[in-house]
Amino acid sequence: SQQGEEDPQALSIQEGENATMNCSYKTSINNLQWYRQNSGRGLVHLILIRSNEREKHSGRLRVTLDTSKKSSSLLITASRAADTASYFCATVLIGGATNKLIFGTGTLLAVQP
């Protein structure tokens, strides 16, 4: 079963605009990761934020984590057509014997040129 939900399910914006996606999860985590998927195939790792971190940046990406609300957000600034993809958050549970990822439902982002 999936750990949580992402919203919106789909997002359409114009090139140059910012895109914000939200992820909520249910149980305590070790870390939360964001992945991008193009055309329903391999997942590309974007960024990892640990449970003791509140914000992290990587290029045009900004991720926040609020463990009290069990939520995270991914902000993509100055979006480009090439950012069009599905974005998934995934959590690694605290205390788990494995580091298996539990995925959210995903957000489909379309960036219009």
Place this chain on the structure above:
Amino acid sequence: GAGVSQSPSNKVTEKGKDVELRCDPISGHTALYWYRQSLGQGLEFLIYFQGNSAPDKSGLPSDRFSAERTGGSVSTLTIQRTQQEDSAVYLCASSLARSGETQYFGPGTRLLVL
């Protein structure tokens, strides 16, 4: 260096046949994972291998599914007596052993059971 590779890229089979899916992890990665992505279930964990430890098979949906990892490297996921609901993209990922490390995914195998 080379990333995670999977073969075949696509597989079409008839209901009731067995299929084998292969994963080559990144060299040096001792942890290997299989996931499945289907329309109805989203992305879900199947099985995890870590070194010589017993695998975590908690995500396998039925006893028709099995996986092995030979020599701590290549892994094969086998689905026996395939059913139409097995149609999905099967994704393999590998990572370093340390807790919380990033998982690197292969391109997946798209399985269609007719």
